[in-house]
Amino acid sequence: MQKISVRGGKVLKGEVSISGSKNATLPVMTAALLGESPSILKNVPLLNDIKTMAEVLRKLGSKAVMEDHQLKIDPAGFNKFEAPYELVKTMRASIYSLGACLARQGEAKVSLPGGCAIGARPIDLHLKGVEQLGAKVTIEHGFVHAKASKLKGATIYLAGPHGPSLGATVNVLLAATAAEGTTVIESASIEPEVEELVNFLNAMGASIEGVGTSRLVITGKKILKGVEYSVIPDRVEAGTFMVAAAVTRGDVLLKNAKTGHLTSVTEKLRQIGVSVEAEPGGIRVKGNGNYKPADVMILPYPGFPTDMQAQIMALLAIVPGISIVTETIWENRFMHVFEMNRMGADITIDRSHAVVKGVAKLTGAPVMASDLRASAALILAGLVAEGETLVQRIYHLDRGYEKIEEKLSVLGADISRVN
Ligand code: EPU
Numbered sequence: 001m002q003k004i005s006v007r008g009g010k011v012l013k014g015e016v017s018i019s020g021s022k023n024a025t026l027p028v029m030t031a032a033l034l035g036e037s038p039s040i041l042k043n044v045p046l047l048n049d050i051k052t053m054a055e056v057l058r059k060l061g062s063k064a065v066m067e068d069h070q071l072k073i074d075p076a077g078f079n080k081f082e083a084p085y086e087l088v089k090t091m092r093a094s095i096y097s098l099g100a101c102l103a104r105q106g107e108a109k110v111s112l113p114g115g116c117a118i119g120a121r122p123i124d125l126h127l128k129g130v131e132q133l134g135a136k137v138t139i140e141h142g143f144v145h146a147k148a149s150k151l152k153g154a155t156i157y158l159a160g161p162h163g164p165s166l167g168a169t170v171n172v173l174l175a176a177t178a179a180e181g182t183t184v185i186e187s188a189s190i191e192p193e194v195e196e197l198v199n200f201l202n203a204m205g206a207s208i209e210g211v212g213t214s215r216l217v218i219t220g221k222k223i224l225k226g227v228e229y230s231v232i233p234d235r236v237e238a239g240t241f242m243v244a245a246a247v248t249r250g251d252v253l254l255k256n257a258k259t260g261h262l263t264s265v266t267e268k269l270r271q272i273g274v275s276v277e278a279e280p281g282g283i284r285v286k287g288n289g290n291y292k293p294a295d296v297m298i299l300p301y302p303g304f305p306t307d308m309q310a311q312i313m314a315l316l317a318i319v320p321g322i323s324i325v326t327e328t329i330w331e332n333r334f335m336h337v338f339e340m341n342r343m344g345a346d347i348t349i350d351r352s353h354a355v356v357k358g359v360a361k362l363t364g365a366p367v368m369a370s371d372l373r374a375s376a377a378l379i380l381a382g383l384v385a386e387g388e389t390l391v392q393r394i395y396h397l398d399r400g401y402e403k404i405e406e407k408l409s410v411l412g413a414d415i416s417r418v419n
Contacts (some may be wrong), residue, residue, distance in 0.1 A: 001352060002232040003404055004391040006382030007414040008364060013111055014411045016241055017281075018257045019045040019402040020069065021234040023093075024196040027170040029053050030096040031197060032073035033062055034103055034177060035204055037226035041071040044231060050400045052091040056083055060097060075226075085142065091399070092116070095123060095167060098146060099174030104125035108146045112139065117371040125160050125168035132156045133172070133179050149408035153181035153220055161302035162329050164214065168361040170197060177206050179220040188216045191259045191301040192361060194230050203227045235261040236307045237401060242285045242378045243268075243311045244408065247384050248273040249287035252411060257283045264304040267355060268296060268312065274318060285327070293321035293358060299326050310336045310377035317345040319358040326353050334375050335370035342367060343385050364389040374399040380406065383413055390418075 020043035030053070032039035044050060048068065054064035054071070060081065063074040081101040088094040088111040099110035115121055127137050129142065131272040133156075135148040153176065158168050169189040176183035188194065190212060198211045204227050219261035235275040238257035245267055259266070259278045266276045266283075271294045275286040293316065298306045306329040316338055327333050334354055337347045342365050346357040364387035369375035375397040382389030390399075392416075397404060405415045 001392065002394055004379060004394050004397070005416050005418050006379055006389045006391070007387065007396055008362070008383055008385040008389065009030065010248065010383070010412050010413040010414050012245055012248045012252055012383070012408070012413060014254045015255055016407050018233040018238045018241070020231040021045070021193065022047055022400050023048060024193040025231050026053050027096055027197040028200045028229065029057060029064070029071070029073060031102045031200055031204070032226065033057065033060065033078050033100045033176060034174065034224045035075055035226035036223065037078050038074040039074055039226035040228045041073070042069065042228070042230040043232065044069050044071045045278055045402045047398070047400055047402055049091050049093065052087055053093060056087050056094045056097055056363050059084065059087065060101065066116065079286045081105045081107045082109040083111060088113055091238060092121060093167070095245070096170055096174065098126060098130065098144065098206055099171035102130055102146055102148055102151065102175045103178035106148050108144070110144050112142050112144055117335060118333045123167070125158055125165045126171045129156050129168055130171035131156060133183065135175070136324040138403040139346050142333050144356060144385045145146070149229060151175060151179035151220070153179045153183040153218070153386060155184040155186065157186045159187035166191050166194060167342070169194050173197060173201065173208070173218065176218040177201060177222065177224065181301060183218040183220060185216040185218070186214070188214050190214050192232060192235060200227070200229055203229060213329070219383070222343060233258055236305065236373070239265045239305070239308045240311050240380070241407070242269060242276065242283070243315050243380055244383060244411070245285035246287040247315045247380055249289055251284070251286045253279065253282050253284045259283055264302055268294060268304060272315065291319040293319050293323040296324060296325045298326060300329070305355070306330055306333060309333060309381055310373045313337070313347070313354065314340065314377045314380035317347065317359065317381065321358055322368070323356040323358070324353055325350045326357060328352060336374035337368040339374070339378055340381055343381055343389065345381070361386055363387060366390040366392065369393045369396050370398045376401060376404070379415070383408070384408070
């Protein structure tokens, strides 16, 4: 089992290139199945989740060939409709095959994802969406089986108890491209990854209006063709490096980072006292020794993202005063708190609130990563902790951060992967 070793105390300086977005690439890869010709995706991050999705596409009969950061998807052989448990259990986004298989084959069989380290992760909204388009859905032996002799456009309200659902919006968009007539998605997710999918589908020839808004209008049954497309930069990777610069009081230029996707993170960092400025070609983040505590409310986009909650907490852990972090999306996303406390942090949890009392210093310790973003947060804490932090279970990290230890090392961190 590999681990990440970090010795804290280095000030990060220099430039880092932000990779393509994992959560934008995954839906776009699935959408490429709907074309009548191959698509070429560029700026694809080299991550285990991308490899898993490529495997899902192959299981469905298509070809998916990755060369460096370019991925060619040829949907010519796309004639199967089952996503097996082995793949879905390692990556929930495999559920996107539901929409794609229904659109092209009128049938989909996808293993039920189940819960995970951050929460229950229901798919009721995905199922409600495709049912309203005319699919008959049954659940048997741990699989969702959806069938539709004909998909028909409908008006679908997609908000759940915690706001809109990114994944359900993706599935309904994919299925609606093949539905007869017009589909209206009300309360669609407006996360940039959905906007990216809409742009990709429209580039393929789909007719979707309302890009970037919570009301998407899809005119179905257009002929879709493969396209060449470059994926947007990863806003969560960018946000993670912003905190890395802030927590080490460094000076880092994030090349390719998109300011428009990081407004809430930028605002919060500025409130804490970090300097964040847009520059041609990227965002410069400068830290200092004079930070103030801040309350962070996690909300659907454009609010402060849940995927940055653990990372901002690593910073607040060493900011004098009391900060309160409220998680509203995932009910179990505080597992990193217990590990940070083992490093000397003073954080208590009261239901969906974490009360962070800033401490003068953290000390390195062996810690266990519970999910992707928690892994990154523990590395961030390790960057300022005295001595060595050994982050274990880093297979989570490899799902979503391309060469994070190499990128941090170039910026001056004392970090390495050890066996
Ligand atoms: N929800 C329902 N019913 C559903 C679907 C979702 O109630 O059918 C609820 C969820 O329980 C949650 C909320 O709606 O409370 C939002 O869930 P959403 O469906 O938007 O999440 P997702 O599509 O499963 C994506 C990202 C997550 C990110 C969330 C929120 C991907 C592959 N995953 O998940 O990213 O936290 O949106 O932004 O895009 C990560 O990258 O580390 C990660 C977990």
